[in-house]
Amino acid sequence: METKERHEVINFSPGPAKLPCQVLMQAQKDLTNYNGTGVSVMELSHRSQDFNKILTAAENDLRDLLDIPSNYKVLFLQGGGTGQFSAVACNLMNLREGQTADYFVTGCWSAKAAKEAEKFGKVNYVLPKSNKYTSIPDKSEWNLSPDASYVYYCDNETVHGVEFQFIPDTKGVPLVCDMSSNILTRKFDVNKFGVIFAGAQKNIGCAGCTVVIIREDLIGQQMSNTPTVFCYKTQVGNNSLYNTPPTYSIYIMGLVFRWKKEHGGVEAMEDNSKQKSDMIYKIVNNSSGFFVCPVDKKCRSRTNIPFRIGSQDGCDVLEKKFIDEAAEKGMIQLKGHRSVGGIRVSLYNAVTVKETQYLAEFMEDFLAKHRN
Numbered sequence: 399m400e401t402k403e404r405h406e407v408i409n410f411s412p413g414p415a416k417l418p419c420q421v422l423m424q425a426q427k428d429l430t431n432y433n434g435t436g437v438s439v440m441e442l443s444h445r446s447q448d449f450n451k452i453l454t455a456a457e458n459d460l461r462d463l464l465d466i467p468s469n470y471k472v473l474f475l476q477g478g479g480t481g482q483f484s485a486v487a488c489n490l491m492n493l494r495e496g497q498t499a500d501y502f503v504t505g506c507w508s509a510k511a512a513k514e515a516e517k518f519g520k521v522n523y524v525l526p527k528s529n530k531y532t533s534i535p536d537k538s539e540w541n542l543s544p545d546a547s548y549v550y551y552c553d554n555e556t557v558h559g560v561e562f563q564f565i566p567d568t569k570g571v572p573l574v575c576d577m578s579s580n581i582l583t584r585k586f587d588v589n590k591f592g593v594i595f596a597g598a599q600k601n602i603g604c605a606g607c608t609v610v611i612i613r614e615d616l617i618g619q620q621m622s623n624t625p626t627v628f629c630y631k632t633q634v635g636n637n638s639l640y641n642t643p644p645t646y647s648i649y650i651m652g653l654v655f656r657w658k659k660e661h662g663g664v665e666a667m668e669d670n671s672k673q674k675s676d677m678i679y680k681i682v683n684n685s686s687g688f689f690v691c692p693v694d695k696k697c698r699s700r701t702n703i704p705f706r707i708g709s710q711d712g713c714d715v716l717e718k719k720f721i722d723e724a725a726e727k728g729m730i731q732l733k734g735h736r737s738v739g740g741i742r743v744s745l746y747n748a749v750t751v752k753e754t755q756y757l758a759e760f761m762e763d764f765l766a767k768h769r770n
């Protein structure tokens with residue numbers, strides 16, 4: 399295979415995804431000798447002062463970025479978003495008698511979370527069942543249960559490209575949200591949530607760490623058989639250090655948080671996110687059905703844009719051509735998820751407006767060349 403330089407590639411991966419170059423340069427510096435300690439950042443004890451500073455700074459920067467109130471705890475755990483599908487149920491299913499939880503299923507990730515929760519209690523499906531995952535049904539179709547321990551939803555479905563443009567009103571029932579693929583891409587009020595979690599590898603770092611933000615009063619009612627590493631009470635009591643945390647992933651995440659702060663914070667990330675996604679959707683919308691995004695306009699994701707190309711029968715040929723020609727121009731990871739097919743453009747914070755522009759120009763050219 400032909401070798402490439404970093405600057406020759408634009409990585410539109412859905413995750414693990416592109417990291418800011420500045421973050422990688424800093425990580426390169428710290429790789430063999432962290433901050434004059436004579437050891438790699440990977441070789442620091444998780445109980446050392448030096449690592450404690452990394453952990454504290456990462457937490458404080460995240461608190462600043464999201465304006466997290468003091469009655470919320472922040473954890474840095476392992477097990478990915480998937481681990482939290484189980485952890486959420488183990489820790490919260492017991493909040494009310496009846497052990498019932500309400501799940502909004504709007505794509506494959508929330509479907510998986512609901513399935514996992516069924517192991518620990520009763521799951522009530524809020525939305526009419528569907529396997530299309532292209533819209534969020536109107537409020538009038540919601541079936542919320544009166545005695546739910548919590549209400550769960552996925553803010554942005556990374557595979558299907560369905561993103562909530564509002565926070566569901568649960569009438570006081572704790573709200574749990576998977577923000578793995580859109581955390582720090584827009585402002586929101588943390589006070590509206592009971593638990594928020596996000597795996598690092600999409601928009602805030604490299605794989606290995608999952609951030610969990612929990613309202614204090616929800617901690618401590620876990621089921622008695624909750625695995626200790628997933629027990630929020632134990633992890634909060636030990637400041638995420640009950641067992642060895644993913645130290646390197648936390649370090650990278652800390653660098654990413656600092657980078658976001660230095661680049662205008664969440665407000666600037668939100669502007670960028672809008673600008674980039676608008677650019678791509680505009681081409682899709684104006685292509686007279688050449689590019690087809692199946693998702694309802696009211697809930698189209700800003701970070702993961704799925705679309706098909708051309709009429710149904712010619713689809714596969716044109717899509718392959720699109721992916722191959724894009725790759726020749728250095729634009730990679732544009733293939734849609736195997737369950738959806740077509741193209742998926744992932745536009746996390748590290749992907750720049752200029753890079754998105756380059757893709758937009760390619761799409762315009764492709765459209766002009768192939769439309770009948």
Ligand SMILES: *Cc1c(COP(=O)(O)O)cnc(C)c1O
Nearest residue numbers: 478479480481507556578579597
């Ligand atoms: C990727 C993803 C997950 C799963 O994360 P893992 O780290 O692979 O367990 C969960 N939810 C969403 C929204 C995701 O995008």
